[in-house]
Amino acid sequence: MKSDFIRGMQHGIPIALGYLSVSFGFGILAVESGLSVFQSSAVSALNLTSAGQAAGVGIIAAGGTLLEMILVQLVINIRYSLMALSLSQKLDRRFTAPHRLLASFGITDEIFAVCSAQPGAITPMYMYGMILIAMAGWIGGTFLGASAGEVLPEAVSSAMGIVLYGMFIAIIVPPSRKKKSILFVTIAAAVLSIIFRYVLTMVSDGFAVIICAVAAAAVGALLFPVPDEDEEEQQ
């Protein structure tokens, strides 16, 4: 039997490849915003998040206040609290407090999605394997983008802007095809998100995502409560 660490790394390879291309774009952006190659890579190593980093670099470039930085990071990244809470329900007993302190650093949209989709409980080693390889991709891509971004043709770098969304689509479409409840939730969230984008434009993007997601998931939970066997499977 393969160790959990190796299994985590294997499951993390597509995430790492996706991150490599997405963070390449972040590296270009960060250098354009006035950060050095080292600073850009440090942001990626310490944050491991796409939208929050892009907004944060914007605040640094604009000379914003620290309060603004705190609020923007809170709003954009608060979804990780929901993901952390959700994942906390799926942890193996080996997940003691020190493991939780360490592994929580690596909760991203994609790592969360892959861990959530695993049958059974998640072990610390499984998460470490996945986080390690994902971080290597994220930091490596940032470093490469920051160092070499300017030499890349415009047509290539703009086409890379869609990679992250392609990953998101790959995560949400298959379960939506198989389960009516998840299809309902994804459509509801998408419709709300379109309304916020084009009608309720006074709401910032970060807040809009939170409102859409909470509303769609809450209505989904009311209409399609998950049956108890999901719980039994995990134990």
Add this chain to the structure above:
Amino acid sequence: MTVAVYIAVMAAVTYLIRMIPFTFFRKKIKSKFVRSFLKYIPYAVLSAMTIPAVFTSTGNAVTSAVGALVAVVLAFFDLPLILVALAASFSAFLTGLLM
């Protein structure tokens, strides 16, 4: 203010957001509503982040739409994550060349 201070504050906020619920929430949730809500949250978040933002992701509506469509079709047939993501980007790139 130095860039290092900004980066440190940014990293601290992002870590605490992840760490607090993950570390201090130990009980199994009993409420069926809350468990269902937490199960649906990831799909809701990713869907709201993707739509409509994906359609402006390449800076061009046509290449973005082609990329998004390719991603949905490939994902529908359960192709691997990375293949779907790179095919979206590659098809957007090719469309851009043809325009």
